[in-house]
Amino acid sequence: MLDRIAALGRVTLDTVAGAGAALLMLLKALIGKPNVRKSWPLLMQQMYAVGVLSLIIIVVSGLFIGMVLGLQGYNILVDFGAEQSLGPMVALSLLRELGPVVTALLFAGRAGSSLTAEIGLMKATEQLSSLEMMGVDPLRRVIAPRFWAGFYSMPLLALVFSAVGIFGGYLVGVRWLGVDEGAFWSVMQANVEWGQDIVNGIIKSLVFAFVVTWIALHKGYSCTPTSVGISRATTSTVVTASLAVLGLDFVLTALMFG
Amino acid sequence: MQTASHVPSQSSSPCADDEALVVIDSIDFAHGFGAHQVYRGLSMRIPKGKITAVMGPSGIGKTTLLRLIGAQLRPQQGKITFAGVDIHALGRTELYDVRKRMSMLFQSGALFTDMTVYDNVAFPLREHTELPESMIDTIVKLKLEAVGLRGARHLMPAELSGGMARRAALARAIALDPELVMYDEPFAGQDPISMGVIVKLIKELNQSLGVTSIVVTHDVAEVMTIADYVYIIANKTVVGHGTPAELKRSSNPLIHQFLHGEADGPVPFHYAAPSLADDLLGAQHAR
Numbered sequence: 001m002l003d004r005i006a007a008l009g010r011v012t013l014d015t016v017a018g019a020g021a022a023l024l025m026l027l028k029a030l031i032g033k034p035n036v037r038k039s040w041p042l043l044m045q046q047m048y049a050v051g052v053l054s055l056i057i058i059v060v061s062g063l064f065i066g067m068v069l070g071l072q073g074y075n076i077l078v079d080f081g082a083e084q085s086l087g088p089m090v091a092l093s094l095l096r097e098l099g100p101v102v103t104a105l106l107f108a109g110r111a112g113s114s115l116t117a118e119i120g121l122m123k124a125t126e127q128l129s130s131l132e133m134m135g136v137d138p139l140r141r142v143i144a145p146r147f148w149a150g151f152y153s154m155p156l157l158a159l160v161f162s163a164v165g166i167f168g169g170y171l172v173g174v175r176w177l178g179v180d181e182g183a184f185w186s187v188m189q190a191n192v193e194w195g196q197d198i199v200n201g202i203i204k205s206l207v208f209a210f211v212v213t214w215i216a217l218h219k220g221y222s223c224t225p226t227s228v229g230i231s232r233a234t235t236s237t238v239v240t241a242s243l244a245v246l247g248l249d250f251v252l253t254a255l256m257f258g
Numbered sequence: 259m260q261t262a263s264h265v266p267s268q269s270s271s272p273c274a275d276d277e278a279l280v281v282i283d284s285i286d287f288a289h290g291f292g293a294h295q296v297y298r299g300l301s302m303r304i305p306k307g308k309i310t311a312v313m314g315p316s317g318i319g320k321t322t323l324l325r326l327i328g329a330q331l332r333p334q335q336g337k338i339t340f341a342g343v344d345i346h347a348l349g350r351t352e353l354y355d356v357r358k359r360m361s362m363l364f365q366s367g368a369l370f371t372d373m374t375v376y377d378n379v380a381f382p383l384r385e386h387t388e389l390p391e392s393m394i395d396t397i398v399k400l401k402l403e404a405v406g407l408r409g410a411r412h413l414m415p416a417e418l419s420g421g422m423a424r425r426a427a428l429a430r431a432i433a434l435d436p437e438l439v440m441y442d443e444p445f446a447g448q449d450p451i452s453m454g455v456i457v458k459l460i461k462e463l464n465q466s467l468g469v470t471s472i473v474v475t476h477d478v479a480e481v482m483t484i485a486d487y488v489y490i491i492a493n494k495t496v497v498g499h500g501t502p503a504e505l506k507r508s509s510n511p512l513i514h515q516f517l518h519g520e521a522d523g524p525v526p527f528h529y530a531a532p533s534l535a536d537d538l539l540g541a542q543h544a545r
Contacts, residue, residue, distance in 0.1 A: 127368050127371070
């Protein structure tokens with residue numbers, strides 16, 4: 001019994017210490033006088049690495065998910081003679097939910113795991129220590145640009161995902177199954193609201209971007225600098241970030257639409 | 259077990275405090291909330307402009323000592339001063355400013371893998387100076403010339419041999435002309451030619467630039483040829499120090515064991531364990 005209480009205490013202490021370390025890492029990385037001349041090229045480099053290089057997986061996934069939504073939605077709506085509502089159904093599903101959530105899950109798997117592995121390897125090969133000893137703060141030089149790149153990239157990727165998904169729904173619904181094109185777009189335009197749907201989707205994306213990038217960076221920065229340690233940290237990034245996204249999605253949905 | 263108090267030269271020092279660039283004053287350090295004590299009451303003086311070797315058996319915490327001097331780690335007791343400044347009392351910004359005056363050659367080289375050798379050496383200059391690229395180019399080529407790698411400046415770190423990577427890292431370490439260079443196991447895993455080259459480079463840098471050097475190593479033969487002063491660490495503290503000639507004459511059994519590479523002595527060959535007979539019988543009973 002005492003052993004179990006001690007184990008519980010240890011886990012609690014580790015969890016609190018880990019959360020504190022993650023928060024401190026982020027605060028130290030982000031708070032300070034910005035140096036635009038040095039930060040801008042680093043930010044662009046990371047935007048390319050985490051944003052541009054994630055475009056393919058986002059576009060392809062968005063297209064297929066939109067096509068599936070179009071097909072499934074049509075099969076359900078046609079029974080009620082409501083196939084003209086296919087446009088808003090596809091658009092609202094993507095803008096409110098699937099765009100931000102699936103983008104965040106794909107981002108965690110593609111860019112998040114890559115960030116963790118990269119920083120973990122930099123730690124294992126003493127590159128972070130050598131930066132410190134050169135008088136260069138690794139939190140400002142390595143962590144900060146990656147964090148901002150993830151934070152700015154993910155909402156843009158989510159918008160791309162939703163746009164491509166809507167196009168996929170259009171291809172299946174209008175071009176293949178024969179839903180009226182005018183009805184598809186006009187009913188969508190009439191039912192999708194800027195504030196309620198698009199802005200809320202962007203807010204969700206920003207929250208997911210913050211959490212996923214933070215988790216990925218912290219897991220890399222705090223990993224045990226061995227091959228097993230980096231492997232565990234990479235897996236942990238994908239699992240933790242995915243669960244955090246799904247949990248937060250419920251909370252945000254309840255706050256926005258509940 | 260030999261303790262520091264039994265070492266005849268323990269009370270002496272290579273220099274006065276004001277002639278020392280680094281003063282380590284009775285530090286205690288432990289990893290993991292005291293679970294693993296590394297140092298207890300360790301003191302050292304690192305004289306300005308000299309090569310000081312720090313030797314000791316593997317796993318004794320020699321690299322930890324360099325991380326303490328660089329303030330990557332913080333001692334639980336005692337203090338470390340660099341050029342008269344208590345390095346652990348500094349704020350983050352001041353600490354990073356002080357670190358520009360020191361550098362460290364890591365055992366692995368720690369070159370940035372996504373940059374060429376040239377960009378690695380240029381990195382500290384681009385980060386900490388406002389020099390024009392033309393001047394940075396000149397400095398980088400001169401530093402690479404000093405380590406014999408000017409012709410390899412376009413190579414990526416993955417294309418270098420271990421010895422070349424160590425030399426490239428050395429060029430980067432001296433790019434800003436630091437007052438202190440700390441070498442972490444510079445000879446480990448080197449072939450005899452690379453080892454000879456690195457020994458020569460450390461000596462030349464010290465003589466030509468007056469750089470204060472701390473060489474952490476367990477390669478006795480190499481370091482004794484270039485060191486001005488030597489500290490030997492064991493049992494969590496300094497067990498002996500002096501010039502190489504003084505240490506060679508020492509009758510201290512621990513120093514003798516270390517310098518002559520004897521398998522057993524005050525530093526035991528076996529990790530602490532119950533007797534073999536008890537262990538084997540215990541295992542049989544347990545089975």
